[in-house]
Amino acid sequence: MHRIVDKEVMAQGTVVMNEIEAPLIAQKAKPGQFVIIRANETGERIPLTMADANPEKGTVTIIYQVVGKSTAMFADMEVGQGYADVVGPLGQPTHLDNVGKVVCVGGGTGVAVLHPITRGLKDAGNHVIAIIGARTKDLLILEDKMKAASHELFVCTDDGTYGRPGFVTEQLKDTLTENPDVKLAVVIGPVPMMKFTCKLTEEFKVPTMVSLNPIMVDGTGMCGCCRVTVDGVTRFACVDGPEFDGHKCDFDELMQRQAAYLEWEKQSWDRYKQAKK
Ligand SMILES: Cc1cc2nc3c(=O)[nH]c(=O)nc-3n(C[C@H](O)[C@H](O)[C@H](O)COP(=O)(O)OP(=O)(O)OC[C@H]3O[C@@H](n4cnc5c(N)ncnc54)[C@H](O)[C@@H]3O)c2cc1C
Numbered sequence: 428m429h430r431i432v433d434k435e436v437m438a439q440g441t442v443v444m445n446e447i448e449a450p451l452i453a454q455k456a457k458p459g460q461f462v463i464i465r466a467n468e469t470g471e472r473i474p475l476t477m478a479d480a481n482p483e484k485g486t487v488t489i490i491y492q493v494v495g496k497s498t499a500m501f502a503d504m505e506v507g508q509g510y511a512d513v514v515g516p517l518g519q520p521t522h523l524d525n526v527g528k529v530v531c532v533g534g535g536t537g538v539a540v541l542h543p544i545t546r547g548l549k550d551a552g553n554h555v556i557a558i559i560g561a562r563t564k565d566l567l568i569l570e571d572k573m574k575a576a577s578h579e580l581f582v583c584t585d586d587g588t589y590g591r592p593g594f595v596t597e598q599l600k601d602t603l604t605e606n607p608d609v610k611l612a613v614v615i616g617p618v619p620m621m622k623f624t625c626k627l628t629e630e631f632k633v634p635t636m637v638s639l640n641p642i643m644v645d646g647t648g649m650c651g652c653c654r655v656t657v658d659g660v661t662r663f664a665c666v667d668g669p670e671f672d673g674h675k676c677d678f679d680e681l682m683q684r685q686a687a688y689l690e691w692e693k694q695s696w697d698r699y700k701q702a703k704k
């Protein structure tokens with residue numbers, strides 16, 4: 428069993444942080460990699476990025492948005508309880524090269540995935556400009572951590588309740604106009620946000636890396652469930668990714684595949700909520 432040693436609830440209860448005992452994974456984890464977790468022996472296998480790892484303490488940290496039955500089950504677990512299994516580290520680590528000036532753009536829970544990459548790019552000697560956004564002030568996460576991980580931080584909210592009103596793309600357009608020496612963009616968030624951000628960085632000819640989150644089952648390249656199309660070629664996000672060249676990804680196909688089981692997912696979450704009453 429992988430015990431939960433710390434838990435924090437954020438963004439009005441919609442996002443949860445768990446620090447979990449997983450000593451062997453903590454020793455090998457690198458930014459950009461993920462784990463697959465099950466709450467119990469009959470639980471669904473859920474991929475979540477490691478937001479942090481502490482090899483001395485033997486723990487990894489996950490930050491997840493409660494969007495359905497499994498993440499709701501996770502959120503109901505308290506410190507001292509444990510996950511039945513945690514598999515990892517999975518996926519390719521991020522290339523943390525020193526390219527000069529980079530911009531890291533995060534939306535929603537994507538900021539949790541972006542944070543260790545932002546910190547790694549700063550540690551590699553890059554000048555890091557970070558732009559994070561959320562629908563509204565109360566849903567914004569990790570502002571302090573992103574501030575510490577970057578040299579400049581811009582915050583946007585769709586409804587204007589905090590920071591710059593509007594989407595992260597508007598701030599990004601200004602940032603790229605004022606900084607023609609940006610050599611790389613890293614963009615992580617909801618798929619439509621990644622799609623439109625990549626269109627913008629393509630106009631500015633800035634190479635862009637995104638992290639794709641298709642439905643996954645085994646996470647080891649065996650089932651083919653996580654297939655995505657990149658540059659017209661089928662790739663498996665669990666072993667070839669999850670990071671890919673954002674200018675070459677078929678985001679529309681990804682959105683279609685992500686929505687394949689929506690009806691059943693809704694029924695399953697409704698049954699879980701009903702059983703809790
Ligand atoms: C590599 C990777 C890293 C991820 N990292 C994070 C993270 O750090 N934080 C976070 O909040 N979310 C992350 N996700 C998404 C997370 O896995 C899904 O939100 C979760 O599986 C939803 O499960 P559920 O039962 O609560 O919801 P469900 O009701 O089952 O599904 C809700 C939606 O989540 C997606 N989903 C469902 N099952 C899976 C699955 N087995 N694999 C992938 N997506 C699924 C589908 O788009 C679905 O429509 C990541 C996904 C991938 C592939």
Ligand code: FES
Nearest residue numbers: 646648650651665
């Ligand atoms: S999740 Fe099965 S091949 Fe990637």
